[in-house]
Amino acid sequence: MPPRKKRTSWQLGYWPLAVLVISGGVLLIIGWANLAARRWSMDFAYPFVATPSVLADTLHDESLALKGARALAFEVENLRRENALLTARAARMDELERENGELRAAGGMAPPAQYRYRACEIILRDPVGWNEHFTISAGSDSGVLPGAAVLALVPGEDGLTVTLVGVVRTVSRHSARVVTLLNPELKLSARLPEADEVGFVNAEGAGAASTGLVELNYLPVKGNYLLGERLETTGLEAMVPGGIAMGRLAELEPVNQRFGNTAYRRGFFQPLADIGKLRLLLVVVLDRQSEPPAAP
Amino acid sequence: MRILLVTVTVFLTAVAEAWLGNYLMLLPLTGCAVFYFTVSLGDRMGLFAALLGGALTELLYGRSIWLAAGLLPVYCFGCYWQRRQRTGEVALAAVPGLAVGMLVPAPLYLWKYLVMGWRRPDWMEPLVFIPVAMIFCAAWLPLTVWWLDRCAGRLGLPRYRERKE
Numbered sequence: 001m002p003p004r005k006k007r008t009s010w011q012l013g014y015w016p017l018a019v020l021v022i023s024g025g026v027l028l029i030i031g032w033a034n035l036a037a038r039r040w041s042m043d044f045a046y047p048f049v050a051t052p053s054v055l056a057d058t059l060h061d062e063s064l065a066l067k068g069a070r071a072l073a074f075e076v077e078n079l080r081r082e083n084a085l086l087t088a089r090a091a092r093m094d095e096l097e098r099e100n101g102e103l104r105a106a107g108g109m110a111p112p113a114q115y116r117y118r119a120c121e122i123i124l125r126d127p128v129g130w131n132e133h134f135t136i137s138a139g140s141d142s143g144v145l146p147g148a149a150v151l152a153l154v155p156g157e158d159g160l161t162v163t164l165v166g167v168v169r170t171v172s173r174h175s176a177r178v179v180t181l182l183n184p185e186l187k188l189s190a191r192l193p194e195a196d197e198v199g200f201v202n203a204e205g206a207g208a209a210s211t212g213l214v215e216l217n218y219l220p221v222k223g224n225y226l227l228g229e230r231l232e233t234t235g236l237e238a239m240v241p242g243g244i245a246m247g248r249l250a251e252l253e254p255v256n257q258r259f260g261n262t263a264y265r266r267g268f269f270q271p272l273a274d275i276g277k278l279r280l281l282l283v284v285v286l287d288r289q290s291e292p293p294a295a296p
Numbered sequence: 297m298r299i300l301l302v303t304v305t306v307f308l309t310a311v312a313e314a315w316l317g318n319y320l321m322l323l324p325l326t327g328c329a330v331f332y333f334t335v336s337l338g339d340r341m342g343l344f345a346a347l348l349g350g351a352l353t354e355l356l357y358g359r360s361i362w363l364a365a366g367l368l369p370v371y372c373f374g375c376y377w378q379r380r381q382r383t384g385e386v387a388l389a390a391v392p393g394l395a396v397g398m399l400v401p402a403p404l405y406l407w408k409y410l411v412m413g414w415r416r417p418d419w420m421e422p423l424v425f426i427p428v429a430m431i432f433c434a435a436w437l438p439l440t441v442w443w444l445d446r447c448a449g450r451l452g453l454p455r456y457r458e459r460k461e
Contacts, residue, residue: 041355048311049356052318124314126357127322127425128404133358170358177358184411211418 042172053123114287131275132183139174143285149240150178151282152273163245163272181214181271189234197223213268247271302345310352322425324400327370328440334374336456346371369399386438393437397430
């Protein structure tokens with residue numbers, strides 16, 4: 001009886017399997033190393049990167065001493081007036097929040113996630129991607145999480161309006177990298193309250209960044225849209241509260257209603273904030289007492 | 297000693313470049329340093345400087361590209377310059393400086409328009425930034441050569457001006 005021929009590992013199918021497993025492992029390691037390098041470099045470079053903004057702040061603070069007593073008194077008076085107005089608005093918001101909580105409780109709904117806002121400033125911008133991404137001076141030590149909304153205050157019809165600027169992408173201990181609405185990497189849902197329709201920002205990623213317009217995809221064809229109408233966040237994303245203004249509808253691509261068979265159309269909106277000129281921002285931080293919001 | 301000089305110089309230029317970039321100034325200081333090291337210390341150290349400088353600037357700025365897209369063309373150009381061109385006079389470094397000023401930002405803009413889509417690129421931005429970077433590098437590279445040659449001389453390392461006569 002001839003001896004039984006031993007089958008090779010290739011014939012057994014182990015070799016291709018091993019290649020697959022190793023390739024997957026290498027890809028995983030590269031991805032992890034990429035993320036780790038980003039975090040490490042952000043932490044390591046923070047003192048160097050933050051130096052110009054720290055110096056500018058110090059200079060600004062010190063320059064106050066050069067102002068006269070009369071000018072300072074005038075500024076204090078103005079700030080007091082503004083403070084009183086903001087306190088009144090905050091009281092009104094507290095009342096609405098309480099009322100909303102009661103209504104949700106009556107309807108058997110879970111209480112909404114509680115957010116806080118932390119002030120921060122832009123410490124580093126890339127001249128090649130000036131409007132598309134930047135680094136802020138708040139990190140995980142301030143409770144910032146990836147996906148958190150980054151907001152700015154812009155002058156609106158009735159005082160200051162809070163508007164969405166971007167979303168945190170990577171977080172290190174002292175800083176975080178933010179991708180803005182003008183970056184095709186940022187994808188999120190947006191609501192048009194007047195048309196009562198929902199679209200998706202940068203969903204196709206074709207981009208219109210350079211003209212300062214943002215792509216808005218998957219708008220239902222049947223919607224009655226008005227150019228100039230307001231866009232706001234839907235609240236569907238975990239760390240982006242709903243109802244925050246994003247911009248105004250600026251363009252809509254025409255659709256052949258009679259012969260076309262498409263169900264969606266594309267539009268473009270103009271962000272409310274001039275992203276290239278921002279310095280001071282607010283970042284959404286989850287309140288420690290509240291439950292983390294579940295992604296729908 | 298070579299690695300120490302390259303690492304310290306590249307790190308300082310990358311941080312300085314990031315500081316200037318924060319004020320909307322696209323000035324390729326790291327590119328000039330990479331060109332200098334490629335010509336003076338040879339291909340290997342040049343490649344090391346290009347990879348280190350590229351990784352540092354990309355990580356500092358939080359860009360989404362890797363492999364030093366903006367600095368590898370400078371490294372290749374440095375290899376060519378080292379073999380084919382004269383490096384005797386400091387002022388002559390202004391000529392490769394013009395090229396370095398174009399080679400660093402051009403791939404970055406290409407990458408940006410590729411990622412952002414070609415739908416409506418703002419051509420004015422590179423048309424302003426690239427010539428400014430070229431003029432700046434034409435002035436900066438001779439200064440880099442002069443200063444780093446002094447450092448290299450004190451450390452007993454090969455100098456740019458003595459590389460090829």
